[in-house]
Amino acid sequence: MxxxxxxxxxxxxxxxxxxxxxxxxxxxxxxxxxYKAVLEQRRQHNAEINRKSVKLHLIWFVIFAVVIGVASWWQNGG
Ligand SMILES: [Zn+2]
Structure with missing residues (x-):
């Protein structure tokens, strides 16, 4: 069996x-x-979450770069 x-x-x-x-x-x-339809929905949902998290990482990277830039400008100017 x-x-x-x-x-x-x-x-x-x-x-x-x-x-x-x-x-x-x-x-x-x-x-x-x-069941296949549910799986497909779940797959698309996960892809959507991945796209959003990539955008979020980019935003954090920009914030980080700005903070570093301001900090170095602060040290040079002060
Ligand atoms: Zn079962």
């Missing part, structure tokens, strides 16, 4: 099972489509 991993709870279950005995994840065609 072959085993497969349940996409819902990641426990090993029988490949012939139509329903996960641990989390009741359904392997019916319609439910798999739904």
């Amino acid at each position: 072959a085993l497969q991993r349940c996409p819902g709870c990641r426990k090993k279950i029988s490949e012939s099972a139509k329903l996960c005995p641990h989390c009741a994840f359904s392997f019916a065609e319609a439910d798999l489509e739904k």
Whole structure:
């Protein structure tokens, strides 16, 4: 009997099972489509978060550069 991993709870279950005995994840065609849609949504959400965090890092870098610049100007001028 072959085993497969349940996409819902990641426990090993029988490949012939139509329903996960641990989390009741359904392997019916319609439910798999739904599950793929959720995965795709999650992937896009993560990509969005990555884009935002890159922007945030850039902002922090600019602030850091300005602070360093002002500090060195302060020392030279003072
Ligand atoms: Zn499961």
